[in-house]
Amino acid sequence: MTCPICQKDTDAKYRPFCSRRCADIDLGRWLKGSYVIPGTAQEEDDPAPSGQAPEENPRH
Numbered sequence: 468m469t470c471p472i473c474q475k476d477t478d479a480k481y482r483p484f485c486s487r488r489c490a491d492i493d494l495g496r497w498l499k500g501s502y503v504i505p506g507t508a509q510e511e512d513d514p515a516p517s518g519q520a521p522e523e524n525p526r527h
Contacts, residue, residue, distance in 0.1 A: 468482075468483060470483065470484050470485035470486075470489050471483060471484070471489075471493070472485075472489035472492050472493060473485060473489055
């Protein structure tokens with residue numbers, strides 16, 4: 468198996484990476500949002516699931 472960052476052979480200690488450096492590079496990419504899972508965009512503050520209207524007068 469090769470490192471997904473630099474293509475060198477992996478090290479069992481850092482698998483699937485070859486070194487801590489490559490593992491840190493990958494983590495940095497995740498934290499910056501460089502990796503994205505494809506899908507439809509949704510509102511961050513949308514309180515109701517799609518297809519359902521929120522209740523206007525909830526009963527307690």
